[in-house]
Each structure stands twice: as C-alpha cells, then as structure tokens.
Amino acid sequence: MAEVRPDELRAAVEERLHGLGFDARTAGLIGDHYLDAELRGAATHGLERLRWLAGEDGIDPRARPVLFERADGLGRWDGNGAVGYVALADALAAEADDRPAGARLVVIERCFPTGRLGWFAERAAANGLVCLLTATSPARIAHPDGGPPALATSPLCLAVPGAPPAVVDVSMGRITFGDVLAAAAAGEPLPAGSGVRPDGSPEDDPAEILAGRAGIRPFGGDQAHKGLALAVLVELLVAAVSASPGFAAVALLAAPRSDAGRRVRDLLNGRRFPGDGSRARREAALARGSIHVPDDLWDWIRR
Amino acid sequence: MAEVRPDELRAAVEERLHGLGFDARTAGLIGDHYLDAELRGAATHGLERLRWLAGEDGIDPRARPVLFERADGLGRWDGNGAVGYVALADALAAEADDRPAGARLVVIERCFPTGRLGWFAERAAANGLVCLLTATSPARIAHPDGGPPALATSPLCLAVPGAPPAVVDVSMGRITFGDVLAAAAAGEPLPAGSGVRPDGSPEDDPAEILAGRAGIRPFGGDQAHKGLALAVLVELLVAAVSASPGFAAVALLAAPRSDAGRRVRDLLNGRRFPGDGSRARREAALARGSIHVPDDLWDWIRR
Numbered sequence: 215m216a217e218v219r220p221d222e223l224r225a226a227v228e229e230r231l232h233g234l235g236f237d238a239r240t241a242g243l244i245g246d247h248y249l250d251a252e253l254r255g256a257a258t259h260g261l262e263r264l265r266w267l268a269g270e271d272g273i274d275p276r277a278r279p280v281l282f283e284r285a286d287g288l289g290r291w292d293g294n295g296a297v298g299y300v301a302l303a304d305a306l307a308a309e310a311d312d313r314p315a316g317a318r319l320v321v322i323e324r325c326f327p328t329g330r331l332g333w334f335a336e337r338a339a340a341n342g343l344v345c346l347l348t349a350t351s352p353a354r355i356a357h358p359d360g361g362p363p364a365l366a367t368s369p370l371c372l373a374v375p376g377a378p379p380a381v382v383d384v385s386m387g388r389i390t391f392g393d394v395l396a397a398a399a400a401g402e403p404l405p406a407g408s409g410v411r412p413d414g415s416p417e418d419d420p421a422e423i424l425a426g427r428a429g430i431r432p433f434g435g436d437q438a439h440k441g442l443a444l445a446v447l448v449e450l451l452v453a454a455v456s457a458s459p460g461f462a463a464v465a466l467l468a469a470p471r472s473d474a475g476r477r478v479r480d481l482l483n484g485r486r487f488p489g490d491g492s493r494a495r496r497e498a499a500l501a502r503g504s505i506h507v508p509d510d511l512w513d514w515i516r517r
Numbered sequence: 518m519a520e521v522r523p524d525e526l527r528a529a530v531e532e533r534l535h536g537l538g539f540d541a542r543t544a545g546l547i548g549d550h551y552l553d554a555e556l557r558g559a560a561t562h563g564l565e566r567l568r569w570l571a572g573e574d575g576i577d578p579r580a581r582p583v584l585f586e587r588a589d590g591l592g593r594w595d596g597n598g599a600v601g602y603v604a605l606a607d608a609l610a611a612e613a614d615d616r617p618a619g620a621r622l623v624v625i626e627r628c629f630p631t632g633r634l635g636w637f638a639e640r641a642a643a644n645g646l647v648c649l650l651t652a653t654s655p656a657r658i659a660h661p662d663g664g665p666p667a668l669a670t671s672p673l674c675l676a677v678p679g680a681p682p683a684v685v686d687v688s689m690g691r692i693t694f695g696d697v698l699a700a701a702a703a704g705e706p707l708p709a710g711s712g713v714r715p716d717g718s719p720e721d722d723p724a725e726i727l728a729g730r731a732g733i734r735p736f737g738g739d740q741a742h743k744g745l746a747l748a749v750l751v752e753l754l755v756a757a758v759s760a761s762p763g764f765a766a767v768a769l770l771a772a773p774r775s776d777a778g779r780r781v782r783d784l785l786n787g788r789r790f791p792g793d794g795s796r797a798r799r800e801a802a803l804a805r806g807s808i809h810v811p812d813d814l815w816d817w818i819r820r
Binding site: 283284285286287288290314315316317318319321344346353357359360361362364365370372374380382383384388433434435436437439440441442443444446447449450451453454455456457459466468469470471472474475477478481482483485486487488 | 586587588589590591593617618619620621622624647649656660662663664665667668673675677683685686687691736737738739740742743744745746747749750752753754756757758759760762769771772773774775777778780781784785786788789790791
C-alpha cells in the first residue's frame with residue numbers, strides 16, 4: 215500500500231482523467247467522487263473504478279446529459295452517452311439551479327454508473343434541497359428462493375439539509391458488489407450466506423457471483439424477503455417513471471419545511487446515526503493527511 | 518371465532534361507523550380499509566382498530582382534510598381533525614382528480630392513523646398513478662444498540678399501475694406493533710429477538726413493549742443497522758417536508774412512463790413477488806365467502 219497525500223492523489227487523478235479526455239470541470243467532479251469514496255473507506259466506489267473507466271469503450275468524455283421532457287413537477291433527462299457520474303451530477307445541478315419552490319421528480323435515463331449516491335444527494339442537501347435518490351445498475355441480487363441474479367443492489371439514499379446534512383444510504387444486498395470484487399481479488403470466500411445459488415442454496419465463492427452464476431442474497435437474515443421487497447420497490451419505481459429499458463437514476467428534490475436532521479437525531483439521543491461513521495472516517499483520513507492506495511493502482515494512476 | 522360473510526360483515530361495520538357519526542361515504546371508505554385488511558390476513562390493521570376508533574376522543578367524523586399550500590410539484594394538506602384514514606384517502610383522491618402530468622409530492626400533516634398503506638397506494642395505482650407512500654406513527658422501533666423506542670415502524674409502500682397493480686409494502690421492524698398486541702392478548706412471548714431493551718439486550722415480553730419500556734428491533738438480523746437506517750430515512754423524509762411536529766403521511770404521485778410491473782415481474786421469472794401473497798389471501802377469503810372474526814369483536818360490532 216502506498217500512503218499518498220490527498221492533494222497529491224487528487225492532482226494525479228485529475229491528470230489521469232484529463233488524459234482520458236475529460237475537461238477540468240468534469241475531471242474535478244469525477245475525481246472528487248472517487249477521492250471522497252476512498253476517504254470514507256468505500257473503496258469499491260473509489261479509485262479502482264477509475265481503472266475500469268479508462269478501459270470502457272463507448273464513453274464520450276465530452277457528452278453531457280440533455281433534458282428531453284419538462285412537465286409539472288417533473289424533469290426527465292437522458293444521459294446522452296455521458297458517463298453516469300457526469301449525467302447525474304449535471305442534471306441535479308441544473309435542476310437545483312432552477313430550484314423547485316415545492317418539489318420535483320428528476321429522472322435521468324441511460325445513466326450509468328452512478329457510484330456512491332450519498333455523494334450526489336449530499337451536494338443537493340448542501341444546496342438547500344431534500345434529495346431522495348435511487349438508481350438501477352446490473353442485476354446482482356437474486357431472489358432468496360433462488361434463480362439467476364435479477365435485481366440491482368438497489369441503493370436508496372436520502373440527504374436533508376443541516377449542519378452537517380443528514381445522509382442515509384442503504385443498499386439492499388447482504389454485501390456489496392464491491393465486496394465480491396474484493397474477495398475475488400484477495401482469493402477469499404465471501405462471508406457465509408452472502409450469496410445464493412439458482413437452487414436457493416448458499417454460495418460463498420465470489421467467482422460464481424462475478425460469473426453471474428449466483429447472486430447476492432438480499433439483506434435481512436431470516437427476513438430476506440423484506441430486503442428483496444425493498445429491492446423490488448426500487449426497481450419498480452425507477453422502471454415506472456422511465457421509458458428507456460437501460461439503467462436510470464431517479465431523484466425527488468424538495469424544499470425543506472423543517473430541520474429534520476435535528477428532529478430525528480434528537481430521537482436517537484446520541485446513538486450511532488446512519489452516515490456518521492462514513493463522515494468520521496473521511497474526517498479522520500483528512501486529519502491524518504494520507505490515503506492508502508494499493509501500489510499497483512497508484513503506479514497505474516501516475517503512469 | 519365467528520364465521521361471517523363478507524357482505525354481512527361490511528354492512529355491520531358500516532352501520533357501526535354510521536353510529537359513530539361517519540357519513541355513508543366515509544363509513545364505506547373506513548369499513549373497506551378494515552375489511553380489506555381482514556381479508557388479507559393483516560388483522561392488526563383490521564376490525565380491532567374499529568374498536569379502538571370507537572374509544573378515541575378527539576376524532577371528528579365530519580372533519581375533512583384541507584389543502585393549505587400549493588407550490589410547483591407540491592400539495593400540502595392538514596388532517597384538520599379528520600381521522601387519518603379519511604385525511605389520507607381524501608387528499609390523495611383530490612390530488613388524483615387534478616392529476617399531475619409529471620409528478621407531485623403530497624404531504625398530509627397531522628394525519629393519524631393511516632393503517633395499511635397498501636390500501637391507499639393501490640387505489641392511486643388503480644387510478645393510473647405511480648404512488649410511493651410513507652407515514653409516521655408512534656415510536657415503536659428502538660436503536661439496535663438500545664435506548665427507548667425512538668422511530669415509527671416506518672412503512673415504505675409503492676404501487677404502480679398494472680393488471681393487477683404491483684404493490685410493495687415493507688415496514689422496518691422485525692415484527693409489527695400488531696404482532697405485539699396479538700402476543701399480549703394471547704399471553705405469549707414474542708419470537709426471540711423481536712424486542713430490544715434500553716440496554717440493548719433482547720426483550721421477548723410484549724407487555725414491556727406495550728408499556729414503552731422496550732422497543733421493536735429493526736429487521737435485518739445481524740444487519741439490523743440497515744433496517745434502522747431505513748427507518749431513519751422514512752422519519753427524515755417525512756419530517757423534512759412537513760412543518761407540524763405530529764405524524765404525517767407523504768406520497769409521491771407520478772404519471773407512469775412504462776409498464777414497470779411487467780418489467781420487474783419478468784426479472785423474477787415467476788418467483789414469489791412482494792404483495793402477491795396478500796392478494797391471494799384476499800381472493801381466497803372472498804372465494805370461500807367467509808371471514809373469521811373473534812366472537813367478542815363480532816358481538817361488539819353488532820351491539
């Protein structure tokens with residue numbers, strides 16, 4: 215592991231993104247998303263994805279999302295070939311600039327990948343808007359009764375303005391797809407019961423999930439049907455308000471009517487609040503002034 | 518248990534509601550909500566609540582919700598002393614009559630009780646609208662680390678148009694508050710691990726939860742922090758878009774852009790789809806032509 219200063223890492227990442235054809239603004243945006251994920255310990259949304267992005271065909275670094283439908287309370291966008299991070303960030307920023315006095319549903323079709331939704335929702339909340347955000351992505355979760363991978367990991371994220379904003383971000387799998395990648399890279403089995411085979415029996419071999427021959431089990435333990443139902447809810451919601459069959463992101467933006475973060479924090483009376491661990495890890499890494507990056511990845515970034 | 522024909526039960530329930538001062542329309546609406554819950558085997562949202570309603574002070578059977586804010590993409594209503602079932606049903610019906618070409622957030626403040634949200638969301642879907650619906654209610658869920666009951670059971674419900682509509686309805690507790698009432702009435706302990714004491718240890722005595730000295734554990738098993746985070750998400754969302762500190766319901770209504778039910782059903786390829794069990798129980802009870810009602814409850818309804 216290399217220990218890299220955050221500013222040094224940011225500069226190297228942005229330069230790499232420049233090299234891929236992104237302009238200064240979008241390189242800054244994508245780089246910050248990756249760096250923020252690393253700082254929070256969510257490495258599976260972090261710099262390893264830069265290496266993936268560099269290898270992807272069909273991404274146009276100059277493409278930008280386009281608004282194609284405006285109706286009361288609704289804006290529908292098309293990713294238009296832009297990488298999902300840029301499509302989602304730009305569409306949300308444009309909608310926030312023309313902010314709703316009430317509320318607005320924002321649909322971004324053909325939008326992939328979107329990474330860690332908390333990063334986008336927190337930006338909207340810092341901009342004074344309540345933001346409920348979800349997105350679809352490749353099928354990874356299988357029905358707990360079995361069958362092939364059928365549903366996205368189905369994150370559901372909410373950020374509300376406050377100091378700091380409250381950000382809750384939950385996905386419906388027992389593990390993330392990033393956990394599968396990490397276990398495969400380390401040559402280790404998955405935690406028992408994380409995967410499910412087509413016949414419904416447990417699968418602990420990450421290679422089987424990577425190959426699409428097994429799925430991730432919904433979270434919930436003996437109530438995995440509840441995790442499944444929530445993943446179905448996300449898939450249904452996104453599918454219902456979009457017409458393109460591809461992956462999409464859906465955001466509800468609303469002007470706040472109360473300081474909800476304070477109200478709900480008071481209810482939990484100092485007990486661990488969702489999202490606080492992630493924020494604390496970020497602050498600790500910044501205070502420490504270094505980020506751990508795998509040597510080969512750091513070499514690749516600077517290459 | 519009495520075996521009662523559905524039409525006979527409906528007539529008796531509506532007469533009881535008339536006796537409480539509800540007019541024909543609202544008696545029909547509340548009666549149908551209770552009867553539908555009984556037919557689906559969700560008795561805890563069913564006729565026992567009629568007995569509760571009859572004993573409640575401060576409910577005005579003639580009260581109706583009032584719209585107090587209209588902004589782009591938003592309608593905010595106040596329950597205005599109406600029973601929550603009527604406040605929610607009337608507000609959603611009025612918004613559906615003036616249906617959004619795009620989408621609309623509907624907030625109904627001071628709205629309690631709301632019962633089984635699936636009933637309301639499915640009506641909106643039958644009316645051609647996508648309906649994401651949630652509501653707050655008394656604190657029943659405790660943090661898995663302990664402390665007092667802090668959060669509502671926090672149902673999250675989505676219905677999308679289709680034949681039949683797809684309806685997903687998930688609450689974030691390991692058990693429902695109705696399960697607690699039923700266990701207490703039967704003099705039986707709760708399933709192991711259902712409750713959580715202020716010190717974080719398990720509580721299986723329903724009387725302790727009824728007395729507010731223990732809470733319901735969030736669902737999720739060893740990942741109960743995810744169930745907790747989803748309950749926090751619901752509380753935050755409802756609090757953020759409402760100004761009154763009381764209980765509220767929040768609905769997102771949207772015009773559909775695809776047949777999402779078919780799309781997502783195809784993904785699960787015939788495996789158990791959320792909500793289908795509930796619908797099948799209802800259809801079986803109707804085909805059987807009888808509903809089981811506890812003798813004392815049936816005697817009370819006809820009294």
